[in-house]
Each structure stands twice: as C-alpha cells, then as structure tokens.
Amino acid sequence: MLKKINLKELTKDEIHAFMSSSGLSRFRADQLIHWIYTKYVSDINEITEFSKGLRNSLRNRSYISGLKLEQHLKSTDGTQKFLFSLEDGHTIETVLIPDDDRLTLCVSSQVGCAFSCAFCQTGKSGLSRNLKAYEIVDQILTVQKGIQPQDTISNVVFMGMGEPLANVHEVIEALWRIVSFIGISKRRITLSTVGIAPVIGLLASHAPEINLAISLNATTDAIRQKIMPVNRRYPLKTVLDACRTFPLRPRRRITFEYILIEGINDSADDARRLVKLLKHFPCKINLIPLNPIAGSIMHPPSEIIIQRFQNILVQKQMTAMVRKSKGQDINASCGQLRGHPVS
Ligand code: SF4
Missing domain, CATH: 1.10.150.530 (DNA polymerase; domain 1)
Known part of the structure; x- marks a missing residue:
C-alpha cells in the first residue's frame, strides 16, 4: 500500500x-x-x-497531521504553556503570552538544543533533532484552534526550544507559511538567535523581512564564552559585523537581548561597554533578569543593580527596557523550556 x-x-x-x-x-x-x-x-x-x-x-x-497535546499549564499571570508530542514521539514546548494589546506565541524550532547556554534549561538535554517547517507552523495552528474564536495570535517569536538559525531552511519555509498561509504580518514576527553569523545573511536574503533579535548577554568575549560556548566560534565582533549587514528598513531596529546575571555581566562597566558596542546600531536592548533554572548556581541581580544597568544605557540615549518575566511559575519563561512534563 x-x-x-x-x-x-x-x-x-x-x-x-x-x-x-x-x-x-x-x-x-x-x-x-x-x-x-x-x-x-x-x-x-x-x-x-x-x-x-x-x-x-x-x-x-x-x-493532515496534528500535534498531540500532552500537557497544558496556566500561569497566574495568564501565560500558557503547551507540551506537544510529535508524530515520532518527541516532545516540544510552546508558550502563549498575553499582553495588553497583543497575544504572542513563542514557538520552538528544534527538539532540544545543541548550544548549551549556561542560563538555559533547553540546552542541558542536547539536541534530538530539527523540527520540520510544518511542525513549527503546527504549533501556531494547534494553539490558535484551541483559543478561537475569542482570541487571535497576533505575534510570533522564535524564542522557544532550539536555535532557529541552526535549522534555517525549515525555519525559512515556516516563516513563509506563517506570513502567506496564516496571514500574520512579517512585522509581528521576531526570530531570536545566539548569532550564527554566516547564516544571518541567508535569513536576510531568503526569509520574509521579519525582526531579528540577537541574544548577546555579554560585552567581552571572555564573559560571553563563559555563558555561551557558541562565542568561541562566533565571537562578538563577528556577530556584530553580521548584524551590520542585516538590511533594515527606516525606523526598524535590531533587538539585542541581554540576560542579566548577578556578578557575571551586570556591572556598571558591562553597561558602559554595552553602550560602546551598540551605540552606532539602530537597535533596542531588552534587559532580561535571569530566570531560575533547576540546579543552577546563577541568580538574577537585585532590583537596584538592574535599575543601575538600565540607567547607564538610557543616559547614553540607548533604548533599553527591562522585560518582565512571564510564566515563571510554570517554567515557561525565557530559558526554562525543556520539552518534557514538569512534575
Ligand atoms: S538559549 Fe537558545 S541557543 Fe542557548 S541553549 Fe537555550 S535554546 Fe539553545
């Protein structure tokens, strides 16, 4: 047959x-x-x-294939986390984040991740496999089907499990389907990457014009290497040079994400170096106090230190926001996804 x-x-x-x-x-x-x-x-x-x-x-x-919902958790702040199993039995997580005027879905692009960032639970279990384009898109279809007709997903971020640029061909196909089949505006889609420099150009030339976010997290190669092993391959200068070639329409900006970790990258000197690194970029900076993960000895800085860091950036006319953590109580925040049920 x-x-x-x-x-x-x-x-x-x-x-x-x-x-x-x-x-x-x-x-x-x-x-x-x-x-x-x-x-x-x-x-x-x-x-x-x-x-x-x-x-x-x-x-x-x-x-027509579908994702199987294995677990659905709701946070006290309205964030929802979905654990889906794929046709081959692997599992992935997807997070729905309501905000004032938007409903954002954070999708996974891989089962697990090979990049081992120190602040991330997903990287701890390694990479099982890349997701196919339809498995990425299916996260949107399945969640949207479950929440309609009251709610509509307005934004999509590639910030779930996996490094999207390590699976760039499937991600690009998924992006086209999201834009042209589902009808979500490319301006409302953001892809976050650790900065796989040679692939940033490929994204720019082959994908719809989505927003790019770079997970920067440090201002020197020595510090970045400590928390992001990928920096050995693509050091800060290489990543930033690749970002300079990313085409931006007027008024569009690259987002730099900076996870603040107590005693590692949160000093006033770090903030001043960040200004120096990014001052000529059309960019905004998202400061993300570290979300706790099991077994880690790293902590977020105190409110005062976070405020001091932000103030230094703002005083130098940088756009810098502290991103409120969402869904921490269900392990749905940045760096907390791991793809199997939370006990
Ligand atoms: S932060 Fe992203 S790239 Fe780093 S380990 Fe986690 S999922 Fe992978």
Missing part, C-alpha cells in the same frame, strides 16, 4: 502539484491551503467545501 502524504508537509508548489496530479485545479489547491491554515482542520473530512467524493479520494492518498 502506498504511504499516505501528509498535506502539512507540502510547500505551496507541492500542494498545487499534488492536487493537479488528481486532475484538480489550482483553485481547489488554494481552498485546501485555506482550510488547513486558516480554518485549522485536522481531518480532510472537515473540509465541507469539498464534495464527499473528493474528500474520500483525497483521504485515500493523504492525511
């Missing part, structure tokens, strides 16, 4: 070719895309615009 095709695995051209091979028009193919990506159907039988005969013939050759 022929293996059935997972329709979510197909690109736009592949869907057109698949439908055309059954003698169906582009119009029918576009209807199929519409039902999968904006009506969130998980079974061909739900496509009521297709006749019963057409549905049966499609079901003989294909199916």
